[in-house]
Amino acid sequence: MMKIEMTNITKAFFGTPVLEGVDFSIESGEVHALLGENGAGKTTLMNILYGFYEKDSGEIYIDGQEVTIDSPKAALEHGIGMVHQHFQLVETLTVGETITLGLKEEGYPFSNRKRINKRILDLSSQYGLEVDPKKKIKNLSVGERQRVEIMKLLYRSAKILILDEPTAVLSPPEIETFFKVLKQLQDAGHGIVIITHKIAEVEQISDRVTVLRDGDCVLNCDLRDADENCLSQAMIGRTLKKREREIRQFDLDQPCLELQNVSVVQDKLKVLDDFSLKIAPGEIVGVAGVDGNGQQELAEAIVGIQSIDSGKVIFNGKQIQNQAILKRLNSGIGYIPADRHQDALLLSMDLNQNMLLKKHFNGDYLKHGLIDDKKTDESTSELVEKYKIKTVSNEQPIRYLSGGNQQKFVLARELEAGLKLLVVFQPTRGLDMGATEFVRNQLVELSHKGAAILLISTDLQEIMSLSDRIAVIYSGKNMGVLLNDGDLDVLEIGHMMGGKKHERA
Structure with a gap:
């Protein structure tokens, strides 16, 4: 058995608090859902546990002993692994090469690939994670890529698995298969953290739930003690109105x-x-x-x-x-692509610069042939306010926005055109x-x-x-x-x- 406790965790980016005194725990054999709106601090909290970010204050305990986790390598040494929402795979490598990337296997640098692949197949069979070690990453479906990411952690003997929005990119049949895999991992004694905003899935697969809102922990309980309305209210602070769809018909003679x-x-x-x-x-x-x-x-x-x-x-x-x-x-014609990182945003650039994509030739944003910074900043601020995009400033690199706020930014940019x-x-x-x-x-x-x-x-x-x-x-x-x-x-x-x-x- 393994138990991890995070107590009074705080974190700020660019002087703005993201987590304010948050407590969280996970132990072997349970599925703990971390629920919250986009930008609530869910991924940031787990990135701290995984050593991706450094906490500003607070403590992390494993089986009662305080530990320092300052890198993903240190997290894995403690048995903690994380699969991010956007997969971190090398397209040109095989599945087997990807799973063992960075490891010095027996016989390194002349490792026995046949023996390694057999171990991968044995492990995949044990947990119902079907993978082909010889297949190239570039030829895999989204569901297969996710299985490879999980296999990377299991191959490194991770006991606690953090899965960030794991169903966001999966089709309904893939989600059903994924839930079966989760059950097998849980039955094998793994502790699983599911970062999500989907209440229906929380109710289907979780034992416990913690809800974050604006960096604060507003609910922490066993799932049996909370219903859908309770979770919804905790997550967004209000009850959603059901929208009635109007039935409309159109003339297609002039499409x-x-x-x-x-x-x-x-x-x-x-x-x-x-x-x-x-x-x-x-x-x-x-x-x-x-x-x-x-x-x-x-x-x-x-x-x-x-x-x-x-x-x-x-x-x-x-x-x-x-x-x-x-x-x-x-x-x-406007276009909002499925992959915002690949096709819609330049992550290292700030909001103002991303707002100008496709508009940099527009005379409204030019002054004496150069970009009008004042006009650009005013337009970006209008979008941020109208579409309720959570950001520290317009100069913040867009990679630091939550995935949901990035998507709202892309939508805002297109709809205002x-x-x-x-x-x-x-x-x-x-x-x-x-x-x-x-x-x-x-x-x-x-x-x-x-x-x-x-x-x-x-x-x-x-x-x-x-x-x-x-x-x-x-x-x-x-x-x-x-x-x-x-x-x-x-x-x-x-x-x-x-x-x-x-x-x-």
Whole structure:
């Protein structure tokens, strides 16, 4: 048995308190959920336990003995491992090489790779973490990458596992598999910390729950002593209002966006296969499907990041499939990508600099041919205030914002651009309940202003709560379009996501 206690932990960034006297504990054989809104301090607290950040004050005890954990290496030596929300893997290495990276195995530097791979397979079989040691990281799905990250910790004999938003990037089937793995790890005696904002998952997998709000611990109890309303109230300080969706119908004779038999070929395979779709001004069309069925290519083909091999992309009556990206964006097309770190932000730059991305040629932000710093700072401050983005200042590097606040910043930057069409991919992935409600309300408000929205998401509840019509994508094909009215059959959507064609347009 192993028990870790953190007492009276404080931490500040740039003079602003992030954690204020927080207590937390985890022991072998339990799943402890660390719940809170984006920016509440959850990841910061666990980064301190993992040695990634240094606490300003407070104590950490392992089995009653005070310890100093000043690096991830020291944490692992104490049996503590962490899987971050954004995976830390080397694309060009194999799974086996990644798991043992940095270790001096028997026979180093001429380690017996065959013996190492066998040990990895034995370990993966023991915990139900199916991995192929010979497979390249670049060829893995998101779920497989997560399993590799967990295997890295188990291979190093970690007893306490910290998992940061582990289901944020997983599809529903992958989440179900992940929960089974968690149960096996728990049964084997591992203590597991789940950093999350999803109350439904907390209720499904946790033994205990601690809720942080604005750096303070507001609730710490056994799960049986708290219900959904209690956790929601503790997390966001209010009760969420259920939004009623208005059933709307649109005239598609003059669509804002029309895709005609669009195909994209990669490695001789059609990843987008004769895909056709119309979206009217002011309409929200959701694209449902299991992740990896052509959603990325669909979004990028519209914006211009991905060139198409055949078909037409028509925006407000004009073909744009051969237009440059910047010209499309300047004509009123906005894009919120699924991977904010890879495609939407420059993490080392501050908020002002990130606000200027795609706008640095805009005359409103230039003065005598140079960037107008005052105007830029004023615009950024307006976005921060309107979208309730938690930041110390506009000069703060955006990497220090929580994932949810980074996503809100990306959304704010796009929505303030006078859009006619918004392509939005996984808009609430990684966001807490309050932020999710805010983002969804902003999308509905944008549609009421006349903008067409293509909403791509693997969250079927999100698709159904926002969309006027729902298209289902499978293997790059449009399996059909359904009106999201009172007669919508969720089971039929599921069949279409599995490859069954819907005949009624």
